[in-house]
Amino acid sequence: MSFRSKAIETSLDRSPIPLSPPSEKITELYAVNTFSEDVMRALLSPEAYIKISNAIRSGSHIDREVAEEVATAMKSWAISRGATHYTHWFQPLTGTTAEKHDSFFDLSGSGKAVEKFKGSALVQQEPDASSFPSGGLRATFEARGYTGWDPSSPAFLMDNGAGGKTLCIPSVFISYTGEALDYKAPLLRALNMLDKAATAVCQYFNRDVTKVTATLGAEQEYFLVDKALYYARPDLVMSGRTVFGHSPARGQQLEDHYFGSISPRINAFMVDFEFEALKLGIPVRTRHNEVAPGQYECAPTFEEMNLAIDHNALLMDLMQKVAEKHHFKVLFHEKPFAGINGSGKHNNWSMSTDTGINLLAPTSKPKENLRFLTFLVNVVKAVHDNADLLRASIASSGNEHRLGANEAPPAIVSVFLGTELTKMLEELISRGEITLEKGENFYYKLGINRIPNLLRDNTDRNRTSPFAFTGNKFEYRAVGSSANSASAMIVLNTIVARQLMEFKRELDERLNTGEEKKIAVVEILKKYYTDSKRILFEGNGYSQEWVDEAERRGLSNIGNSYDALREYISDSAVEVFESMEVLTKRELHARYEIELENYVKKIQIESRVVGDLAINHIVSTAVKYQHKLAQTARSLTDLDMTGEAEPIKEIIMEISNHVKVIKGLVQDMTESRKRANAIEDSVEKARLYGSEVKSYFEKIRYHVDKLELVIDDEDWPLVKYREMLFIK
DSSP, X not given: OOHHHHHHHHHHTOOOOOOOXXXXXXXXXXXXXXXXXXXXXXXXXXXXXXXXXXXXXXXXXXXXXXXXXXXXXXXXXXXXXXXXXXXXXXXXXXXSOBOOOEESEEEOTTSOEEEOXXXXXXXXXXXXXXXXXXXXXXXXXXXXXXXXXXXXXXXXXXXXXXSOEEEEEEEEEEETTSOBOBSHHHHHHXXXXXXXXXXXXXXXXXXXXXXXXXXXXXXXXXXXXXXXXXXXXXXXXXXXXXXXXXXXXXXXXXXXXXXXXOOHHHHHHHHHHHHHHHHTTOOEEEEEEXXXXXXXXXXXXXXXXXXXXXXXXXXXXXXXXXHHHTTEEEEOOSOSSTTSOOOXXXXXXXXXXXXXXXXXXXXXXXXXXXXXHHHHHXXXXXXXXXXXXXXXXXXXXXHHTTTTSSSSOOSSOOEEOOHHHHHHHHHHHTTOSOOOOTTOOHHHHHTGGGHHXXXXXXXXXXXXXXXXXXXXXXXXXXXXXXXXXXXXXXXHHHHHHHHHHHHHHHHHHXXXXXXXXXXXXXXXXXXXXXXHGGGBOOSOTTSHHHHHHHHHHTOOOOOSHHHHGGGGGSHHHHHXXXXXXSOOHHHHHHHHXXXXXXXXXXXXXXXXXXXXXXXXXXXXXXXXXXXHHHHHHHHHHHTTOHHHHHHHHHHHHHHHHHXXXXXXXXXXXXXXXXXXXXXXXXXXXXXXXXXXXXXXXXXXXHHHHHHHHHSOTTTOOSOOHHHHHHOO
């Protein structure tokens, strides 16, 4: 029995893992494994609790005495719940999370075993940073890097799966000289600047607002494949996607998988990881089948952005661990299978005040809707002015397969507001200079009072838009499923903060001349909208017509990652980030180098996988099958059945042609890879990998997939699409 046959047999024998429902109500499970504010309130002194609460809300300094008290309480709580180790949990620029476990166990001076966890260990640790990407911020031999506690994200307990638990402390990761080596540090800086800028603008409308918080709801798409089938596909194991595989007769064309009934085994996995997620304070609420067979989605309630991004990174890790228990593998690659939809991570973004107002939600009060329009138009202006930077934030080798493939937003950044809201804004700018006669209602005259009704009647979402307004938030749909959302959100929050600061500057100038505030606000918004309207698009983003129209409008269409990433080091990007004190020029250049290197490595791995599978699996199988056919043809000829042997000879010739082409293409690809590897310049190396080495993948795949249709099914060495996508 072949490896493929054994894998299929094993997967067919699977049954749903029986789950024991929790004895508590589901709400009582929530956050039981987090060092939450309720836990701190119970374990800390009132003085320490107030100080730590202020630090969480305002970022104020935590003194050593408070840190010691928090560490003592955290250790006591963690050990009482079965923890044996602790770690600073951080998000380096590898795209995954990182942790180094240290035991609470220690020996006293007298040799007595003690449990130890000091405030200094809570606040800062020094992991070996030499093997983490730094983009030249430090030499390889300079191993020092620091992780620092982020008190705004609760510590949590992660089950090790072997009876013990680890206390995980969310942290930033910086170099010895203070530069950010992670996603969290610049995200916190960007969120701080957005808070300041948005709060200052809110003051024109409501002086009670003292804080604005960016919120995020990340919809996570993914595929599930049986573990036995996964390990029978070396390409999935090595690169996260299938480099070969002919499309099955049935894919997603019947549209019967989307929102369809969830199979028992899949549902058992979903229920299990949701229970574990709730214990960790991750508010997962939605689960459903996605469009493609084998594809699913989960989505949480909106949260404060820093916490939401921590939770998404934690959720992805948790899903992988729970999947092992259910004999599944979770695929987060943006395009694991050709011919069907890939996966994204839709980032639903908004801003909320400490008075409970969503700044991107219209209300029934016309005066408040002027505030809504102010933030809405400023966001559009920010996206318009920094579209290429937003494009860079979602650039990756995986997302290249997905963007613009008639299943995800195109590589052209555009904004969807909805026909009626766009029409209302067009009417607003067409009015010319605003004047008010005595007794006229300003909001009714401008039509601002109609906004809630417009949105109620226009709630449909444009699925083809990369940045769509959906009634009370913007949905950035172009983010890849494997990405850390912080990459895109660092950019979005930074550019919006900068734009709001510019709006405040212009408004203050007008107010200083004695202009009435609401008229000044509208006049500025009219100008912004006029300057930015070319980025608005309500139609089909998948169409060639939009590609042509976008070019006429002067919008960028950057189809590859190595060109898109260059925007990180443009003069305009450096000026934006440095003026907002989010990233320095040195940090931006480092991130650019890291992203290019990661891009090269992933294509390099895929190239090696393509070559290995093509020669060692496909060609060798084809030659063996060819030999069988040759024996059959020879036997028929010996029996004077020459006519009957001809079709078999034609198949032999067809196989020979494919094998010859595959062998030649693999050799050419290998030589192309060698030429790219010899290049020292990282930019040129990335270009060669993206434009030359990668260009061989589909050419080789075409011939391999043709052989899959010719070679006997029992002889084919790779698990097929129909088996991976439909055996559950």
